[in-house]
Amino acid sequence: MKKLSLALLFVVSSVAATVAQDLKLPALSPSSKITQEFSTSSIDISYSRPSMRGRKIFGDVVGYNDVWRTGANGATKIKFGEDVMVGGQEVKAGEYALYTIPGNSQWEVILNKGTGNWGASGYDKKDDVARFLVKPTIMPNEVQTFTINIGNITFNSCQIDIMWEKTKITIPVKANNEERLNASIDKAINKPNIPYFQAATYYYETKGDMNKAMEYVNKALAQNPNAFYMYNLKARIAQRQGDREEAIAAARKSIDLAKGTANEAEYKRNGERIIRAMSSKR
Incomplete structure (x- = not known):
């Protein structure tokens, strides 16, 4: 009888331990x-x-x-x-x-x-x-x-x-990455599949060398002449350079090429904003 009680206690304890292991409650601080x-x-x-x-x-x-x-x-x-x-x-x-x-x-x-x-x-x-x-x-x-x-x-x-x-x-x-990224861009520019658009975007967004930004966006457009988003970037670069005619021409080209795309409204709005801003500069 004593052996049976001990055996039963062991089984009950084992089941309780298994249930405890399976129990998953929400954490107060997940x-x-x-x-x-x-x-x-x-x-x-x-x-x-x-x-x-x-x-x-x-x-x-x-x-x-x-x-x-x-x-x-x-x-x-x-x-x-x-x-x-x-x-x-x-x-x-x-x-x-x-x-x-x-x-x-x-x-x-x-x-x-x-x-x-x-x-x-x-x-x-x-x-x-x-x-x-x-x-x-x-x-x-x-x-x-x-x-x-x-x-x-x-x-x-x-x-x-x-x-x-x-x-x-x-x-x-x-991140102190300017020198490192500039070196990486210069290295990538000399390889196949040149990332001209990414390089131009980087220089524009970091307010870096706008001459390089314009050079690279023009090279990107030579490879992708119908890329409306690239013309939009060119317009923004020219605007920052203070080149009124170039900015307006690129903005109009971006608006025209974006017609019929899912992004038409966005690029029309962005392009018109650049045109208005640069038209006031004479």
Whole structure:
């Protein structure tokens, strides 16, 4: 009888353990991952997202002047695929823990080598690789669930926005890629399948050498004479150069070639805007 009871207890315990392993409940602070292409690589962020749940957050749940994990559970991790400037400070490619010290009028942002830390536990200042101040802003509407977003992306800059409750901070990121990309373009131009249009777009968007931009867009058009979007770029380059006749002619050509396409309205609107702007310059 004793052996039977022990056997029954073993079976019940095994079943309970199996049920516990199979039980999946919603997380209070679910994990999230962001992968954003940036410059010639990417930025990856892994973090957990707590919600307000009727609580006062900053100055209460998250204390002022205390090191915070910038989320929940393990420390928030951020990985840069190339060397960048973060908050005006040089940061090498690699993965870091993203800590913050919230304050009423300013926050301190910290990138730290302690990526294996659980929350702020184990944080050591000597492992900091960057530390800088940012000003928080007050948003008109509450963000119920802690959110990190990467936006305002250009060829060489972006911003990381951290938002919760009505508080938002913005972390500026810049890639020092101009010299490297210029060299890459010069190298690519001397190979088959020359990316003239991409090169022209790059110089225009980065406000670089407009003479090179015009040279490359003209070469792209020689290969693609009916590309209305290329004529639109040519019009914008000529506008920036102050070449009234060239800008208007290219804008009109773009509008004409775009007729009957799905993009007709957009390119008509863009072209007419350039024509109006340049017509006033005599």
